[in-house]
Amino acid sequence: MEFNNVIYKEEEGIATVMINRPKALNALNPETVEELNACIGLIEKSKDIQVVIVTGSGNTSFVAGADIVAMSNMTPIEGRLFGKMAQDTFTRIENLPQPVIAAVNGYALGGGCELACACDFRYASDNAKFGQPEVGLGVTPGFGGTQRLPRVVGRGQGKEMIYTAKIIDAQKALDIGLVNEVFPQACLMEEVMKTAKLIASKGSIAVQLSKAAINRGLNCDIVTGIAYEDEVFAICFATADQKEGMGAFVEKRKPKFTGQ
Structure with missing residues (x-):
């Protein structure tokens, strides 16, 4: 299946889902969320996929957040529908039978941090940045961040990140348990694939x-x-x-x- 904003591939029982909007730092607009949801549907139907990797194209951004340009003129109803679409997609990711690894290769802000938190665990490149900057834009996190982030890093750390909108680096993310490992940018996908293959070798x-x-x-x-x-x-x-x-x-x- 061909997509405009997502690259999807399967190899040796491992599915890779790559958000591919490099000019927008892989930001999530409605079309991209729909394509991501369609990828999850393919994985749900597959009997061969044992592990899933979610990442972003390039070496700058995993997902820089939801597309602010697309959201800036939304009505309350449109905003709710967009948030619900993303929430439902991320919940499908969370509930996939297969383990899902986030390979965070750069900015994971807003919707990007929320997407990473919907995965089972996260590996990050040393240039990765994490944050929930929504309150600085006059909105709350809307793709599950108020619920998943505190569950991943603890109530205090999650509240601090959301209330302050501070952006943290990969080392800080490692310190608070947001990521499991940090690797040099050039080695990230190789290390993620090693873990994916190790999981795939088990029952x-x-x-x-x-x-x-x-x-x-x-x-x-x-x-x-x-x-x-x-x-x-x-x-x-x-x-x-x-x-x-x-x-x-x-x-x-x-x-x-x-x-x-």
């Missing part, structure tokens, strides 16, 4: 059920979360991957998982 059913259990548990009390973990743990014993993984361990060989 895909177990990985996806682990994600489901984590996500479920973070949104409920611990007793309910542990009960759900017990269910997915039991399901694993009905899979060929469990037999292969444990058999390979006993036989001291490398497992060959099939996702069954």
Whole structure:
């Protein structure tokens, strides 16, 4: 499928979704959000994709935010519809069965920071910048930032970033837990791909059920979360991957998982 503002590819069980509006620093306008949503639909339907990478084109910007030019003259109804479209798309990303890694290769501001937070975890280049500058424009974060950012970095750090609209660098993002690792710009995608391939080498059913259990548990009390973990743990014993993984361990060989 061809897109105007997104580059999508699949290779060896890994899907890469690249926002591609370099002249606008990969800012999200309605068309781009629609294309991103369509990419997620392709991933949802695929039986072969095991890991997803989300990134931006070039070496300056991941996603510099929502497109301010496109939003500046929106009515309240238009603004709500745009926010809802982006929220729904980011929630689909968050709820994908496959792990999703954000490769943050530059500015991740506003909608870009919100997109990164919708992914399972984030690796950043050393020139990356993060922030929620919306209050400086007279609006709140609208693509999930008031909810996901404090859940990722903690209530105090999230509130400070949103209330002050301060932009932080990659090292600060690492310090507060917004990103897992920081790499030189030239090495970022190579390092992200290493992790993606490592995940893809594991039992895909177990990985996806682990994600489901984590996500479920973070949104409920611990007793309910542990009960759900017990269910997915039991399901694993009905899979060929469990037999292969444990058999390979006993036989001291490398497992060959099939996702069954």
